[in-house]
Amino acid sequence: MKDIYIADLANFDEGKLFDGYFLVLAKQQRTTKTNKPYLNLILGDKTGQLEGRVWEPGDPRIAKDFERGDVVKARGSASRFDDRLQMKIDQLRVALPAEVDKSDLLPSTTQDVGVLWHALLGFVESFTNPDLKRLLTTMLDDPALAQDYREAPAARQLHHAWLGGLLEHVVSLCTLAERVATHYPILDRDLLMTGVILHDIGKLRELSWETGFDYTVEGALLGHIQIGTALTERAIDSLPNFPPKLKTLVLHMILSHHGKLEFGSPKLPMIPEALALSFLDDLDAKMQAMQGEFDKCLREGKPADEMTGKVWALDQRQLLNTKRWLGESRE
Amino acid sequence: MKDIYIADLANFDEGKLFDGYFLVLAKQQRTTKTNKPYLNLILGDKTGQLEGRVWEPGDPRIAKDFERGDVVKARGSASRFDDRLQMKIDQLRVALPAEVDKSDLLPSTTQDVGVLWHALLGFVESFTNPDLKRLLTTMLDDPALAQDYREAPAARQLHHAWLGGLLEHVVSLCTLAERVATHYPILDRDLLMTGVILHDIGKLRELSWETGFDYTVEGALLGHIQIGTALTERAIDSLPNFPPKLKTLVLHMILSHHGKLEFGSPKLPMIPEALALSFLDDLDAKMQAMQGEFDKCLREGKPADEMTGKVWALDQRQLLNTKRWLGESRE
Amino acid sequence: MKDIYIADLANFDEGKLFDGYFLVLAKQQRTTKTNKPYLNLILGDKTGQLEGRVWEPGDPRIAKDFERGDVVKARGSASRFDDRLQMKIDQLRVALPAEVDKSDLLPSTTQDVGVLWHALLGFVESFTNPDLKRLLTTMLDDPALAQDYREAPAARQLHHAWLGGLLEHVVSLCTLAERVATHYPILDRDLLMTGVILHDIGKLRELSWETGFDYTVEGALLGHIQIGTALTERAIDSLPNFPPKLKTLVLHMILSHHGKLEFGSPKLPMIPEALALSFLDDLDAKMQAMQGEFDKCLREGKPADEMTGKVWALDQRQLLNTKRWLGESRE
Amino acid sequence: MKDIYIADLANFDEGKLFDGYFLVLAKQQRTTKTNKPYLNLILGDKTGQLEGRVWEPGDPRIAKDFERGDVVKARGSASRFDDRLQMKIDQLRVALPAEVDKSDLLPSTTQDVGVLWHALLGFVESFTNPDLKRLLTTMLDDPALAQDYREAPAARQLHHAWLGGLLEHVVSLCTLAERVATHYPILDRDLLMTGVILHDIGKLRELSWETGFDYTVEGALLGHIQIGTALTERAIDSLPNFPPKLKTLVLHMILSHHGKLEFGSPKLPMIPEALALSFLDDLDAKMQAMQGEFDKCLREGKPADEMTGKVWALDQRQLLNTKRWLGESRE
Amino acid sequence: MKDIYIADLANFDEGKLFDGYFLVLAKQQRTTKTNKPYLNLILGDKTGQLEGRVWEPGDPRIAKDFERGDVVKARGSASRFDDRLQMKIDQLRVALPAEVDKSDLLPSTTQDVGVLWHALLGFVESFTNPDLKRLLTTMLDDPALAQDYREAPAARQLHHAWLGGLLEHVVSLCTLAERVATHYPILDRDLLMTGVILHDIGKLRELSWETGFDYTVEGALLGHIQIGTALTERAIDSLPNFPPKLKTLVLHMILSHHGKLEFGSPKLPMIPEALALSFLDDLDAKMQAMQGEFDKCLREGKPADEMTGKVWALDQRQLLNTKRWLGESRE
């Protein structure tokens, strides 16, 4: 485990030395006003990112061979210039694989991935439709896919944007979908669940999460809706005697899950399960975005009766944390 | 109970006499091409409406004193002209109050209103927040309001457009909201429930359902969002020591429940409970609209593999009844 | 070849007998005002469709065993009721396969399909990129696909809505794309051409054209963009060593060819070839729609200085046929 | 009256000492690059706001007990760093109530509030409709409401965003509405006037103007349309025998005055008076925004033939001051 | 003056003979079910239009030589078929020029055109800006333009759609603009007035009003904004020493008077006068549309407490006639 995190530096005494492991997110050569060269870095870990400056790039204690994407061990101190926190780096070398845990370097779920994965498999286990059960079992049994499914964020920014975020989002949705499926007899529960589990599976290839969260070129050009549909179609076609109608319905659910053409779904939901999926997916994403916003306000020490700033993931609206606001009024 | 319903006439032998009770939805004086006067009526009951013609308005067996909104007993026969069904009315008189059951004359819920009402009160009973419980108890104890709440449709056309439709929609939403509230710890369950129960209460005065479903002038000019907010605010103000913050939150939920400005909500949902309410309300309305559309296709004998027509309540999209389509493929 | 076409009936002497072959587009049992049963039919051929009535359905000269989708031989006369043309059918039987040419029964291209197909293959032949050439050769060599490609309409209604319309549209686009590719060095000509030839290939399964033009259930739920992408991906995956980057680009062109999310493309064009394809496709469709509208005005005898009606395929705008308008002014 | 205003400092000799009274709009602890603590303040008055730095926060001449929202007396000098003006504060203490006039600390109307108020009462006095007259008289007689009405800004930013701005806007609208009411016989003059006077009354509680202009939590969650409607409804309900139809119309005018659903009006104007109100309100706000923009250009010394920047309150369009542009061309 | 008007026929005894002058709006050859030829006409006058049938087109009392656009004298009777009023025409001849007054045949203003014209000239007379005065004087002195200005409707359908409607609309706007110009010192009164008088002058050529109201081809292709700007520019260029800045401003007002790009103005209003013009023009059009709708309801005998239907010219909203609704409540 890391000793110091980016988020800790805000409260660190200025000038005091620290040692830490960070992911190099950017690296640039620059010169000062007086024409002296220095290195400007963006260093990050799971708690955030910060600018770091190497004023003596020629110092032998500063490695020459590190690049964007490397993990480094750095010694330095924190300082504040014109009210902006910075790191001053005195020593730096590439970290050994054994020294670092990738989950320390990118934000990741606070839940236990093993438990989440077990829950997901449990939902599949509960299916009564043999075709859908065999489809999901086949897909989730693929070790590479399963590994990615456990790691992938649910989005680059908006909601569940952390390692394991996709799995966390899907398991939350499974629980929710189960409750809703029971409520509406019109819904085929296993079909809805299948849509929940597969709707974002294209993100396993749309996004990369090695050095920060980003889109792959394939992801940018095709999108996770197309990638996920194709992945699923290939899996279905590998199964003998999968009912063609069921195949059409499963693919339709992935295609239509954004609910609107302008959100990138080429088809509107036209079956009850697809309609329900698009609502629940959107609701779960927004509830998480709200929760994340409230957590951030708490961390930043905002008073309970101050609305949040304008939240991008919620159409620029401002929010109020009901429970906290009411709670304080009772004290 | 009525002997014959509008919906039955489609399969009635042409020319055969029937007796029935109908609501007069329109009444006009007209003349034939040869200048002979006749009466043109629109008669309705819970199963639909149909044109009826009185060719001998001077016949003593035809009452003179009936108006739009009256219930009449009529004797006549069905016929089809240029492929359009019509009634030919031979005798007609105003019905006695004892002869008719209003629920026969307008479409009404197929569920037991007493059971639904009991369920609603049960939800209120389960509240742990004393202020919200006392607010809802006070409002639902008002006999006039309670009577309207049990009768009102949820809409003029789009969804749950039948007597008792509002209550049916709200009870469905309560069950659903309970399940969702448990899933998200961020949600204050009683506040969400309060929003569910009160969100459409303005419809008790926005709509009239005496002679068909229509908007009142007050309803057209103010809308159920404003009417419901005012109704609730008055109820709150009548309660001693109701917490002002809680009042603001309850009113905000009613105001924002349409989820978007362009749908007539003057505020977007800004608290978790309001966000959840707007999603669940929309989902429940759309699931009912889907169900209603599928029922209609079944009644009309459409084949299972034919998409529905373009459904107005669902942005003109066409729908497919998953279970029926899959079901037939297994036979 | 047929002796009489729907379009001819408008100028046919009322009452005079005709014999003709028609496609049964609809068939309904009805009764007259006096309770007499009759059959109401919609009969069509490549020139249009018309209502036909069988007033004596019990007549032995009227077949009992025909259904929607059958081709029938009918004898009857044309008449006009309340300014609306109708057929009165006296005799009717199911046509023998040998008696009819399907291309007589649905509107179809006025160009020679063999010539068009040859032109298409010629474009593929001219490719210098071996991978794209082998992809298209493989796909177009599939006899079933080739048969469908020669028959399919380009759309249900808006443009090139006739048998062979897709092929006609694609060959027009190939010629155009060739000219544009030469103009912009930034464009990869073979990649652009590949996009042109494959962009609408999903329509082979999205649409059915046996009994009028309609959407299949699969087409309605998945859309031709998804169907075409999947078809192409499968073809690519069957080819050894197809470059993965090229695959991504080809799929991107199909996905993005509608040019806007709200038109059902899940991705905007992000490469020069996709941008050019979306422009040319749209331009060619609109030019054809204009041409079709002008032809219709000519057929209907509208004067040269009268704007067309509001054209649905062109955002409800009215059009003017420049050449005709100028031409007349010179006479 | 204050001796020095924020706006004066731009032309103040650098380094020369000033004494002034300011409103503390923000207060933060910071440290310099060399880890020395200092205070960063935002100080404001009616002419603007400026950053101020206390480099010696431990100096006994610097008060410890002031907070955001306090009015302070400060001694210091102005300086410019990297072309940005700043205050360097040497002494600072909380001001005594008697020392300051609140209207010096926030921008406020340049008109005489007493005269405006008198004009407003004069309009009410002129009513011939006794019910509307008694409604307005009752409301404006409430001393707390009257006090707020005289102080409130008309908006947080867009137009009339200064103390007394609401009253100024309403009196301007009254004069305008009087002229328009005479022009259209269809308009009920007193009803239109009532709408003018009450349309923004909810802003008295939607906005706070103690320490800068901001939204209250109630204002953010309910909005001035709902707050104003409720306030008015309560006043009406307190009057014996107020005609119910008139009540509906008055409330409708407040509800619909933004003219469009997407601007937060839950109802479109459906009566002539509401339509006229929405037009005049919008016109007056935009004319004031134009005037304000032109005044700013003049202050900043922009030449007469230069368009303004993109004006946010006018859909980002650029403006030209006609009179000034023409005027110069005549010199 | 005509003896009988279309509007009178609704209350005319069926079968009774009338004589009247009508404009032929359409003329078609048709045959009956029994193959008998007849003529179908649409006849109109200023009060409306109606279908007329000539059952004996060979009768020598029926002229052969009339066409669409002619004025005819017809003798016949009114009858009602399937609740739709019709004329049965027994005699018909082309009317002599002396027999008819064109203003009887198309709807026309109820105000005195001479008085309106005089008022318009009076406004021009009152100008103090000599350039604008000389521009308008020159234009309105052109006899052909002045004649058209007195006749033109203000629109084909939406508002002031009658002969003299444009003049009526402009004079109403002049009065209104005068009042508003006095209210805002920022406004150059003569420039605003010039915009009012010229903003729709392109309609003199965009519309034709000989045989019903329609667009000319030039009008359809260029639009009244372009036509009016060009007309004005030509007039300005014919005046010696007209100030170029003033020319730009006048043209800008015509160009931008629709207020939004999507309403066909290629520029948004960027000067105060243009902004005011776009508001007042829209307000006056909508007030007239409201008045027209209320008049229609009154004519049709709708009760005072029934909202109008959805009004196309007012974004499909329903309206309520305030004064009438309140009035009845006082009776």
Add this chain to the structure above:
Amino acid sequence: MKDIYIADLANFDEGKLFDGYFLVLAKQQRTTKTNKPYLNLILGDKTGQLEGRVWEPGDPRIAKDFERGDVVKARGSASRFDDRLQMKIDQLRVALPAEVDKSDLLPSTTQDVGVLWHALLGFVESFTNPDLKRLLTTMLDDPALAQDYREAPAARQLHHAWLGGLLEHVVSLCTLAERVATHYPILDRDLLMTGVILHDIGKLRELSWETGFDYTVEGALLGHIQIGTALTERAIDSLPNFPPKLKTLVLHMILSHHGKLEFGSPKLPMIPEALALSFLDDLDAKMQAMQGEFDKCLREGKPADEMTGKVWALDQRQLLNTKRWLGESRE
């Protein structure tokens, strides 16, 4: 030719002296933190623009008499402050006309303007329609107009934003239009060409390109669509016997070439030539914008597999350079 360009300074040794000619784009008086006055300049040439500071404005080697818009000769050095490049100016004087070539000071086409102009005249020469030929010949023969046509940029920013950009864009479009005109027999080739050559001619007065690219006041208030239409109309009116229909068509093409009302065209394209023009104009602009973006990425050394940033001229989408991406994959 200039010795040093703005773009070169990024790689210039800090502190080393340079001499260069620059256009003064802005000039401001400022003072340092210590109250010392200095001059802040924005200097530009065809390769970009940069901030320059004169720390000793009183130095006799610094001219007093230069203004925004002047070309100056400056001696100084480049330095970097907080990672932002700056010039430090030691000497500065106004350049002599003979010393500078205007095409060095603003970005300009890399093509030969003489060749482009010749190509344009060649297209006109090829016309078979005598009226259109004489119209274009007359206009392009006007020396002032021809001079402007050869210099004008096609836009202020989005595409072809350099001297000669308009001519370059038009000649590209002519070639393209020629190819498309041959493809669609419905198109009148000379009319389409006329539209191509005249569609942006209003930019000659909408834009100014003396001191950077900017809008004139006339341009801002009227726009190039109106200015170009008027210019063309005047030219047509000066030609004897120009066919009026042809005039309407030519003007319609200029008016409608933006293709949508919301893009500032007051009319949608309603004739085939106008439709084609709007497509080709948009396509050519976007192809150039893509090319420009790819060139920029290459200059900045971006890797071939990195998408571009969000491109403003292409609806904020990101782009991929197909050829470069594929090319690298083959190496």
